[in-house]
Amino acid sequence: MTFADVTLPQLVQGLAVACFFMPLTTITLSGLPAHRMASASSLFNFLRTLAGSVGTSLTTFMWYNREAVHHTQLTEYINPYNPISPKFLPSNESIWFK
Numbered sequence: 001m002t003f004a005d006v007t008l009p010q011l012v013q014g015l016a017v018a019c020f021f022m023p024l025t026t027i028t029l030s031g032l033p034a035h036r037m038a039s040a041s042s043l044f045n046f047l048r049t050l051a052g053s054v055g056t057s058l059t060t061f062m063w064y065n066r067e068a069v070h071h072t073q074l075t076e077y078i079n080p081y082n083p084i085s086p087k088f089l090p091s092n093e094s095i096w097f098k
Helices: 003-029 034-077 085-096
Strands: none
Touching (some): 003 034
């Protein structure tokens, strides 16, 4: 993995986030009187941060739960009593344990 493999997706993601949030903020705050702009802007930023935190928490929670499900499914099939496992595991050992 090269430096460009890591930085290019991050650059695209950063550009996309900026192109998404700037129009969203403009639309949200348009039509407000000047004396309410500061309060509306702070409330909008708070709610945006809160929604992002909730979304991150839910994604992490779902990922963790699905990991347990997939682990259980794998251990049901990959065990010493399955006739395919003794043939499959040694042939892929060189890929997994480098």
